[in-house]
Amino acid sequence: MTGVPASAAGGSSSAQGAAGAPGASGAPGGAKPVRGGKLGAAAVNQASLWNIANILTMVRLVLVPGFVVLMLADGGYDPAWRAWAWAAFAVAMITDIFDGHLARTYNLVTDFGKIADPIADKAIMGAALICLSYLGDLPWWVTGVILGRELGITLMRFLVIRYGVIPASRGGKMKTLAQGTAVGMYVLALTGPLATLRFWVMAVAVVLTVVTGLDYVRQAIVLRRRGIAERRAAAEEAER
Numbered sequence: 001m002t003g004v005p006a007s008a009a010g011g012s013s014s015a016q017g018a019a020g021a022p023g024a025s026g027a028p029g030g031a032k033p034v035r036g037g038k039l040g041a042a043a044v045n046q047a048s049l050w051n052i053a054n055i056l057t058m059v060r061l062v063l064v065p066g067f068v069v070l071m072l073a074d075g076g077y078d079p080a081w082r083a084w085a086w087a088a089f090a091v092a093m094i095t096d097i098f099d100g101h102l103a104r105t106y107n108l109v110t111d112f113g114k115i116a117d118p119i120a121d122k123a124i125m126g127a128a129l130i131c132l133s134y135l136g137d138l139p140w141w142v143t144g145v146i147l148g149r150e151l152g153i154t155l156m157r158f159l160v161i162r163y164g165v166i167p168a169s170r171g172g173k174m175k176t177l178a179q180g181t182a183v184g185m186y187v188l189a190l191t192g193p194l195a196t197l198r199f200w201v202m203a204v205a206v207v208l209t210v211v212t213g214l215d216y217v218r219q220a221i222v223l224r225r226r227g228i229a230e231r232r233a234a235a236e237e238a239e240r
Helices: 004-020 037-050 052-076 079-105 111-134 140-161 170-187 192-237
Strands: none
Touching: 052 079, 052 111, 079 111, 079 170, 111 140, 111 170, 140 192, 170 192
């Protein structure tokens, strides 16, 4: 999708149709392009960038450095600052849910959103995990497993995109929910039973991270093999 609203796209098509027909000027085969047409198209594309879904994505990107400052304020162990950091993290997670839904529901998908949305997702999660490990609240290997999986799967998606798109699975959505819940609990300065509970929530998140990552690898291999087979079959058919 280009991100241009349907109304704008329809208007452009009708304008082109009108230009293609003989007009009052009598120009056969179509009229000359209207002066400033390129500027008008650029204005439409620029306006489409500032939709609510993209604005929420930008807010999430801006929250990343703010979250890091709040998380590490006063040595990183002040419960009040950690509560503010959790609030920033929670807002980022909520906007992650809404911006994608709004983009798909109201046809607000843009090239900027396709690139910025996954970057914002991984930036806030990566910042939280790295801060937690830096403060000694979370083992570095947990951070390495989660970030390694996220970056690896993202790279793999780009590598196999020529053969098709790997859809988000239900397990992947459960993984995202578990990660967000677990990291949010670690950001808060919890003690007692809640501190024990967050350990098990993080354990579930790590298991889902690994299992869903392996499943995506399997899907990528199947998708690649199928794509190669289809291309080979098409080439053989063309040679006949």
